Amino acid sequence: MQLVAFRFVILLWLSYSNRMNQISAKHFRWILIAISTAFAFAGISYQIQKYKFTKDEKILVDPPSKIMVLDSISSVFPQKEDPIPKGSLIIEIDKKIIQDSESIESVLSTDKSVLEVKFFDCKKNLTRTILANIGELKKARFYRLKSCAIVYRFGKDERSNVEILASGDLLVKINGKEFGSSRDAELLIENAPANVPLEIEFLRCGNLQKSVIYPTKYQIGFSTSLRYFTAILFFVFGLFFGLRYSNHFPVKLISLAFVFLSFVFLDPSTSRTDSTLLNKIWTIVVAFSSAFGAGLFSHFCFYFPVRQKNILSRRWVFLSNYALSGVLLILFLELSVKNSFHFKSFYAYATFIAIFVYHYAIRLAFWKQFNRDKSKSFRFFFYYINLLLLLLILNLFYSEFFHIQRININALLYLFCVLLPFVLSYYLLKYRYYDIVISVRRNYLYLTTKFLLDLVLFLAVAGLLYLSTIISIKFPNLHLVGTTIEVLNRPLPMDKNFQYEKLAITIGFTLCLFLLLSIRKYFGNYLKKKFYHSQFDYRRTASELSELIVSNIELELLAKNVLSQLEKTLFPKKALLLIFKNGSIYFQDYYGDIDSQEIENFVKNVQWFDALKNVDNSLVYAEALPEQLKGLLISCGFNIIVSIRHGNELVGALFVGEKLSEAKFTIDDIEYLNIICKNIAIAIVNAFYAEELARRERYKKEIEIAQRIQFALLPKEMPQIESMEISAVTIPALEVGGDFFDFLNSDKNQFRVVVGDVSGKGVSAAFYMSQIQGILRTLSGFDFSLKELLARANDMLCRSIEKGYFISAIVCNFDLKNSVVSLARAGHLGLYYFNNMENKSTKIVPKGIALGIVQNEMFEKNTEEVAFPYNSGDIFLFVSDGVVEKIKDGKVDFAENKILSVLEQYHHLTADEIKEKILTEICFPFETTYLRDDITILVVKPTKNG
Numbered sequence: 001m002q003l004v005a006f007r008f009v010i011l012l013w014l015s016y017s018n019r020m021n022q023i024s025a026k027h028f029r030w031i032l033i034a035i036s037t038a039f040a041f042a043g044i045s046y047q048i049q050k051y052k053f054t055k056d057e058k059i060l061v062d063p064p065s066k067i068m069v070l071d072s073i074s075s076v077f078p079q080k081e082d083p084i085p086k087g088s089l090i091i092e093i094d095k096k097i098i099q100d101s102e103s104i105e106s107v108l109s110t111d112k113s114v115l116e117v118k119f120f121d122c123k124k125n126l127t128r129t130i131l132a133n134i135g136e137l138k139k140a141r142f143y144r145l146k147s148c149a150i151v152y153r154f155g156k157d158e159r160s161n162v163e164i165l166a167s168g169d170l171l172v173k174i175n176g177k178e179f180g181s182s183r184d185a186e187l188l189i190e191n192a193p194a195n196v197p198l199e200i201e202f203l204r205c206g207n208l209q210k211s212v213i214y215p216t217k218y219q220i221g222f223s224t225s226l227r228y229f230t231a232i233l234f235f236v237f238g239l240f241f242g243l244r245y246s247n248h249f250p251v252k253l254i255s256l257a258f259v260f261l262s263f264v265f266l267d268p269s270t271s272r273t274d275s276t277l278l279n280k281i282w283t284i285v286v287a288f289s290s291a292f293g294a295g296l297f298s299h300f301c302f303y304f305p306v307r308q309k310n311i312l313s314r315r316w317v318f319l320s321n322y323a324l325s326g327v328l329l330i331l332f333l334e335l336s337v338k339n340s341f342h343f344k345s346f347y348a349y350a351t352f353i354a355i356f357v358y359h360y361a362i363r364l365a366f367w368k369q370f371n372r373d374k375s376k377s378f379r380f381f382f383y384y385i386n387l388l389l390l391l392l393i394l395n396l397f398y399s400e401f402f403h404i405q406r407i408n409i410n411a412l413l414y415l416f417c418v419l420l421p422f423v424l425s426y427y428l429l430k431y432r433y434y435d436i437v438i439s440v441r442r443n444y445l446y447l448t449t450k451f452l453l454d455l456v457l458f459l460a461v462a463g464l465l466y467l468s469t470i471i472s473i474k475f476p477n478l479h480l481v482g483t484t485i486e487v488l489n490r491p492l493p494m495d496k497n498f499q500y501e502k503l504a505i506t507i508g509f510t511l512c513l514f515l516l517l518s519i520r521k522y523f524g525n526y527l528k529k530k531f532y533h534s535q536f537d538y539r540r541t542a543s544e545l546s547e548l549i550v551s552n553i554e555l556e557l558l559a560k561n562v563l564s565q566l567e568k569t570l571f572p573k574k575a576l577l578l579i580f581k582n583g584s585i586y587f588q589d590y591y592g593d594i595d596s597q598e599i600e601n602f603v604k605n606v607q608w609f610d611a612l613k614n615v616d617n618s619l620v621y622a623e624a625l626p627e628q629l630k631g632l633l634i635s636c637g638f639n640i641i642v643s644i645r646h647g648n649e650l651v652g653a654l655f656v657g658e659k660l661s662e663a664k665f666t667i668d669d670i671e672y673l674n675i676i677c678k679n680i681a682i683a684i685v686n687a688f689y690a691e692e693l694a695r696r697e698r699y700k701k702e703i704e705i706a707q708r709i710q711f712a713l714l715p716k717e718m719p720q721i722e723s724m725e726i727s728a729v730t731i732p733a734l735e736v737g738g739d740f741f742d743f744l745n746s747d748k749n750q751f752r753v754v755v756g757d758v759s760g761k762g763v764s765a766a767f768y769m770s771q772i773q774g775i776l777r778t779l780s781g782f783d784f785s786l787k788e789l790l791a792r793a794n795d796m797l798c799r800s801i802e803k804g805y806f807i808s809a810i811v812c813n814f815d816l817k818n819s820v821v822s823l824a825r826a827g828h829l830g831l832y833y834f835n836n837m838e839n840k841s842t843k844i845v846p847k848g849i850a851l852g853i854v855q856n857e858m859f860e861k862n863t864e865e866v867a868f869p870y871n872s873g874d875i876f877l878f879v880s881d882g883v884v885e886k887i888k889d890g891k892v893d894f895a896e897n898k899i900l901s902v903l904e905q906y907h908h909l910t911a912d913e914i915k916e917k918i919l920t921e922i923c924f925p926f927e928t929t930y931l932r933d934d935i936t937i938l939v940v941k942p943t944k945n946g
Contacts (some may be wrong), residue, residue, distance in 0.1 A: 001744070001874070006324070011059045017049060020445055025246040026707055027366065028105075028242070028246045028252055029242065029243050029246055029817065032238075032239070032242045032243065032246070032255060032259065034257065035256075035259065036235070036238075036239060036259050036411030036855070039259075039260075039285055039289065040235070040263075041262050042282055042285050043263055043266045043267070043282065043285070044283050045277055045278055046267065046279070046281075046282040046942065047266070049276070049278055049279075052621070059835045060149040060151060060171065060182040060185050060186055060323060061147050061149065061150050061182050062149065062150070062181055062182045063120065063145075063149070063150050063170070064089060064091045064120050064127065065089040065090055065091045065097075065098060065099075065119075066089070066099075066143065066144055066145040066146075066148055066203070067089060067090045067098050067099070067101075067104070067142055067143075067144055067145075067477045068084065068087060068088070068089055068090075068101070068143050068144075068145055068170075068203070068206065069084060069087070069088050069089075069090055069140055069142055069206075070087075070140070070141040070142065070143055070206055071085060071086060071139070071140040071141055072084060072085055072136065073087050073117070073132050073136050073140050074132070074136055075116055075130040075131060075132060076131045076132065076133055076221040077130075079133065081130045081131070082130075083130075084117065084119055084121075084127075084145075085121060085122075085123050085205065085302060086205055087122050087123070087203055087204070087205040087206030087207070088119045088120060088121050088122055088123075089119060089120040089122065089170075090104075090115070090117065090118075090142065091118045091119055091120060091127070092116075092118040092119075092563070093105055093107045093108075093115055093116070093117050093137070094110065094112070094115045094116055097115065097175050100144055101142060101144065104142055107152040108134060108137055108138055110134070110202075112134060113134055113135075114131050114132070114133060114134065115132060115134055115137065116129060116131055116161050116379075117129065117131075117132045117137070118153075120150075121168075122150070122168040122169070122170060122203075122204075122205070123168055123205060124168065124169040125150075125167045126368070130310065145170070146172075146178055147170060147172055147173065147178035147179045147185075148170050148171070149170070149174055149179070149181070149182040149185045150169075150170060150171075150182070151165045151166065151167060151168065151171055153170040153171070153201070158539065164718075165202060165211075165213075166204065166251055168201040168204075169202045169203065169204050170202055170204075171185060171200060171201075171202045172202060172203060172208075173200065173201040173202050174188045174198060174199075174200055174201075175188070175199050175200075176199065176200055182556075189683065190448065193376075195214045195672060197214055198212065198594045199211075199213070199215065200213060205533050207419055209282075209431070214258035214765065222411060223410050223411040223414065225257055226411055226414040226415060226418065227265050227410075227414050228265075228292045229263045229414075229418060230262075230265045230414050230417050230418050231263070231264075231265035231616065232262070233262075233310075233418060233421055234259070234261050234265060234417075234421060235258070235259060235262035236422075237258050237421040237424075237425070238255045238256065238257070238258030238259035238260075238261075238262065239255070239259065240562050241254065241255045241258075241436070242255025242256065242259070243255075244470075245436050247432060247434075247435070247437070248434035249303075250300055250433075250434060251434050253296050253297075253300040253303070253306075253855055254297070254424070255297070255298050256296050257260050257293050257294075257297040257300060258293075258297035258421070259293075260288075260289040260290075260292055260293030260296065261289065261290075261293040261297070262293075263285055263286060263289040263293075264289050264290045264293060264348050265288055265414070265417070267282070267286065268286060268345040269286075269292070269344050269345045269346045269348075270282055270283045270286065270336070271423060283333070283336050283337075284333065286348065287329055287332055287333045287336065288329060288348070289323040289348070290348040290351045290352065291326065291328050291329035291332075291351050292325050292329070294325065294351055294352045294355035294356070295321050295322050295324070295325035295355055297355075298321055298355050298356065298358070298359040299318050299321055299322075300545060301317070301359060301385075304427075304433065305377075305378040305381065305427065305431075305433075306371045306372065307368065307371065308366075308371055308373065310366060310369040310370070310371070311362060311366050311369075318363055320358070321358060321359070324354065324355065324358055325351075326740050327349045328349075328350075328354055329356075332347035332350070332351065333928070335347065347397075348538050349392050349393075349395050349396040349837065351475075352392050353389070353392055353393060355578075356389050356392075356396070362770075365407075372409070374428065376853075377431075377614060378427065380423075380464070381423060381424075381427060381719070383418075383420070384420075384423055387416060388413075388416055388420070391412060391416060392413065393412040393804065394409050395410060395413050395414075397410050399720035401889065410840075412731065413677070416556070423924050425533040433687040443531075443661050443662040443663040444662075444665075445531065446531035446661060449527055449531075450524070452918075453520060453523055453524065453527070454520070457516055457519075460499060460516055461513065461516065464509055464512050464513070465509075468505045468508075468509050471496065472501070473497075473500075473501045473504055473506060474497065474823075478767075483679065495772070498609070520826070523869065526532045527561075529661075531661050532571040532659065532660035532661040537580070541823075553683070554687065554690075555579060555586075555587045555687045555691075555842075556587070556589070558683050558684070558687060559577045559579075559587065559589035560589065561674065562577060562654075562680060563575055563577060563589060563590070563591045564591075565676075566656070566676075567591060569672070570659060570669055570672070571660040571661060572592065572656050572657045572658065572659055572660070573592055573593060573637060573657040573658050573660055574590065574591065574592025574593055574594045574637055574638070574657035574658070575590060575591055575592060575653065575654065575655065575656050576588065576589075576590040576594075576599065576638065576654075576655040577589050577590070577653075577654055577655075577680075577765060578603070578608060578652055578653045578654075578655070579652040579684055580608075580609045580649065580650055580651055580652055580653075581651075581688065583609050583610075585603060585608070587608070588603060592637075592657060593637075594636065594637065599740075602632065602636050605632060606628075606629065606632060608648060608653060611629060612641065612643050612650060612653055613650045614627070615642075615643060616620075618642060618643050618674060618677065619640060619642050619643075619670060620640070620641045620642075620643075620673060620897070621639065621640055621643070622634055622638060622639050622640070622641070625641075628771055633655070637657045637658065638655040638656065638657050639654055639656065639657060639658050639665075639849060639880070640655070640656045640665065641653055641654070641656075642654040642672070642673050642674065642676075642677045643677070643785040644677045644680050644681045644684065645681055646681040646682065646684070646685045651681055651684045651685065652675055652677075652680060652681070654673070654676070654680070654683055656673065678896075682927070685754060702817065706766045709766065709770060710740075710766045710769065710770070710882065713740070713741075713769070713773050714730060714740065715728070715741070715742060715743055719743050719745065719751065721751055721816070722943075722944055723816060723944045723945075724751065724814070724816075724913075724940060724941070724942055724943065725910055725911035725939075725940070725941040725942075725943055726743075726911060726939070726940055726941075727910075727911040727912040727915045727938075727939045728741050728915075728937065728938040728939070729912070729915060729935075729936070729937050730934065730935065730937075731882075731931065731932040731934065731935040731936075732931075732933075732934050733882065733933050736764065736911070738757055738758030738759070738765030738768070738769055738934055739755075739756070739757050739758075739762060739769075739774075739880045739882070739935070739936035740755070740758075740769045740773060740936070741753065741755045741756075741878070741936055742754050742773055742776065742777070743752065744776060744777065744780035746772070748816075749816050749817045750813060750814070750815060750816065751813070751814040751816055752811065752812065752813045752814070753811070753812050753814075753878065753938060753940065754809055754810070754811045754812075755809065755810050755828065755878040755879075755880070755936060755938050756769070756772060756807055756808060756809035756810070756828065757807070757808045757828060757880045757881060757936070758772070758807050759804075759805050759806050759807070759808075760805065764805070768801065768805060768807060769807075771797070771800070772793065772797065772807050772809070772851065775793050775796050775797065776789070776793055776809075776811075779792055779793060784864050785822075785824075785865060786811045786812075786813055786822055786823070786824035787824050787860070787863050787864075787865040789811060789824075789861075790809070790811060790824055790826045790848070790851070790863060791856055791859055791860045791863065793809075793851060794826070794851045794852065794854075794856060794859045795855075795856045796857060797851050797852045798856075800854040803859075805825070805851045806851060807826075807850060807851040808826060808827040808828035808829075808850045808851070808854050809825075809826045809827075809828050809850075810823070810824075810826070810828040810829070810830070810831065810878060811824050811825075812831065812876065812878070812940075813824075814870075814940070818869075819869055819870055819871070819942070819945045820867055820868070820869050820870070821867065821868060821869075821870050821876070822864075822865060822866070822867040823844060823846055823867070824846060824848065824863060824864070824865040825845065825846045825847075825848035825863075825864075826847055826848045826849065826850055826851050826863065827849055827850030827851070827853075828848075828850075828880075829845075829878075829879060829880065829881060829884060830843045830844050830845030830846070831843070831844045831845075831873070831875075831876060831878065832875075832877035832878075832879065832896075832899055832903060833876060833878070834874060834875035834877075834903040834904065834907050835871075835872055835873070835874060836872065836874050836875075837871050837907055839904070839907075840904070841899075841900035841903040842900070843896065843900070843906050844866065846864040846865065846866045847862060847863065847864035847865065848862065848863045848864060849862050851872060870942055871919065871942070871945060872915065872942050872943060872944045872945050873907070873941070873942070873943075874941070874942055875903055875907055875911075875939065875940075875941050876913065876939070876940075876941070877899065877903060877914075877918075877939055878936075878937075878938040878939075878940075879899070879918075879935075879936065879937050879938075880933070880934055880935060880936040881933060882933035882934045882935040882936070883918065883922060883923055883935055883936070883937060884896055884899070885932070885933065889896035895922050898921070898922055899918065900919055902914075902921060902922065910941070911939040911940065911941045912939075914939050914941070915939050918937055918939075919935075919937065923935055923937075
């Protein structure tokens with residue numbers, strides 16, 4: 001009835017496996033939790049019951065009979081059946097239960113020559129039946145035991161580390177006391193005083209033996225501990241991936257597979273002597289988990305590492321996979337039920353092997369259509385799986401057919417199984433299969449890896465110590481005496497062999513320890529380099545960097561060296577260096593995983609100079625800043641700000657991100673950053689000084705060039721006109737000025753002069769001076785009136801002149817033939833005119849707007865051209881505002897009246913002499929060398945009429 005019900009459960013499972021791909025991730029998680037909870041509860045309950053009344057990993061059971069045979073009894077079929085060994089317990093003879101010697105005599109009084117004997121073979125710890133000759137039975141000796149308990153399993157003695165009791169031994173006395181049942185024997189052991197040895201008497205193969213044991217708490221061997229650890233690891237791995245990444249069907253497969261397999265590792269076998277319901281339930285759980293855990297893992301391997309589309313498209317492949325799992329489950333479950341619900345680990349190993357054989361058969365059948373890993377990155381994974389299969393096969397035969405001394409195949413299998421979740425996780429995470437991404441802080445990963453390295457070293461040292469206590473070396477017949485070696489004709493004495501042995505063990509242990517420490521150092525340095533935990537002498541490094549920083553006077557090279565050194569020493573993920581000048585960012589440089597746009601936004605969003613200038617501490621953590629700044633820094637990945645100050649002046653700031661190792665900044669790191677920033681401050685100030693000196697030198701050279709250009713553009717000599725005296729001079733206030741004058745002669749009867757002033761001074765003024773001179777010289781080749789000449793010059797200038805600049809000018813044309821002068825003005829000072837006929841000076845100011853301010857229509861509308869006759873002895877004076885405007889007592893003093901007075905007073909002088917009088921009496925009355933503005937003077941004095 002139970003098997004019928006279970007077959008129904010298998011059919012339900014096959015249906016579920018077929019539709020697993022259609023189950024939502026949410027429903028799958030609930031199913032996974034339900035299965036894990038139910039099976040885990042059953043497993044934990046079974047383990048508690050299993051060890052509830054046991055100490056020293058022992059199990060005592062009541063014997064099926066207390067009649068012991070003291071002689072070996074042969075079978076009538078010696079070739080087919082083994083004899084009854086000495087010390088076996090006779091259960092039945094001729095299907096009659098044997099309880100005492102009288103029942104034996106009664107049975108042997110029959111006329112049959114061959115009788116069926118059922119007995120318990122203590123040596124093999126199992127019940128057997130053979131056919132024996134009645135004569136053999138009559139010759140054998142039998143003995144009835146007064147008290148007896150069969151040792152089903154018993155651990156090693158904790159002090160001698162030797163198995164005192166073996167499976168199948170018959171325990172008869174404890175501390176000289178007999179007992180009625182196995183439970184009474186367990187109570188005697190359990191209630192014995194702590195740390196007091198127990199004297200026991202037991203029968204092994206019919207021979208009475210005595211020994212002493214020391215009762216202890218639960219003693220779990222290495223193999224069992226490793227098995228439990230593997231079970232927990234598989235369970236956690238399956239639950240973690242199943243609950244977190246169950247959106248993909250292959251993840252559902254592998255998570256369920258690992259959960260099922262964890263229960264197999266928890267306890268792959270059940271007791272034949274335990275008839276409780278819990279034992280039966282656990283038998284079913286282990287059988288189910290081993291069958292379908294292997295089936296699910298086999299199914300997963302068709303998806304990983306390369307999805308086998310050609311195989312998965314054939315539905316019968318994975319249906320056959322689960323059908324085979326179901327058949328194996330029913331087969332081994334029926335065998336277990338027949339053997340009192342005793343599920344052997346042999347059954348689990350056979351199930352795994354059968355499923356994998358099927359899997360490899362499918363691969364071979366579809367070999368030509370098989371999708372292979374072209375990158376060959378998963379070779380190790382396949383080698384590892386094949387190694388596990390080999391260990392399973394060895395365990396299959398090891399558990400039933402043979403034993404290898406000193407080699408624990410079970411422990412070896414569990415040791416390699418422990419690695420399976422780690423190997424699988426490595427590939428899933430490295431190649432991001434099924435969107436699996438687990439973010440682990442690099443520092444935690446480093447500490448975990450280092451801990452595992454130290455743990456392996458500790459275990460290796462512990463193993464060496466253990467080997468040194470049990471190893472035995474037999475040396476040849478050589479004896480060392482002083483400096484000679486004697487060859488003996490007899491074996492070495494025990495004491496000498498012992499001395500040599502301990503010496504050899506000590507030397508070997510020392511060499512192995514040195515080798516292990518060297519390996520640890522090598523891998524430790526590799527891990528430090530891999531996880532950016534390399535140590536450095538920050539004082540020496542800071543000193544070297546200081547020399548490098550101070551020697552650099554270019555900001556770009558300085559920033560590059562600083563950031564490069566930070567990258568090699570502290571290993572930050574990113575760093576940003578800002579340099580301030582006059583309260584704003586003058587220069588910036590960065591490195592790390594950050595793009596230029598992000599840096600631009602970071603710099604523009606906050607006025608960092610204002611934010612940091614009043615901060616007292618030179619080093620500030622992002623968490624200590626106001627929320628707005630804190631959020632901006634953390635979003636950009638910066639953890640620390642180090643202010644760079646020269647005295648009390650803030651000249652820069654260094655933003656440092658988290659270390660690549662993801663460890664916290666140490667005190668040495670902070671001191672290193674402070675030392676760097678102090679040196680950077682000095683280097684920045686030096687760089688500013690160097691830039692200023694370079695700027696001044698560059699400006700000086702530019703001025704020299706501009707001077708040469710300006711003087712080259714000015715007339716080198718005055719025009720030679722018979723009826724005119726002409727004299728001119730221009731003196732710039734700076735090295736290069738904006739004033740200019742020029743002579744635009746169109747023909748021999750016309751003489752045209754122009755005087756102008758460019759707004760501002762210096763190189764830019766000289767540039768526009770050269771530009772307007774070129775325009776006027778070009779336009780003078782056409783027959784334009786003065787008004788039209790200025791209008792066209794204004795139109796051309798408006799297209800190129802910068803906003804804020806303008807040019808004032810005055811143009812005068814002398815008609816030498818008719819003695820008529822024409823005058824037009826563009827915002828410049830008017831003409832100072834001395835009329836010789838009237839002996840009077842006046843200022844003539846036609847209407848006009850400066851060039852480059854307004855467009856042509858308005859310019860022409862507001863420009864006026866005047867004309868009048870001139871006579872011999874008249875004086876025409878053109879000056880710039882540097883001649884007229886003087887500063888006196890902080891106020892502007894206009895010298896126009898004085899200019900008119902000088903013309904009237906000195907009109908009889910030549911043009912050169914009049915120019916000199918204006919310079920000495922108006923421009924430099926006190927022989928000062930300081931000029932507030934450029935000075936330009938042009939004097940034209942007709943000597944005769946046309």
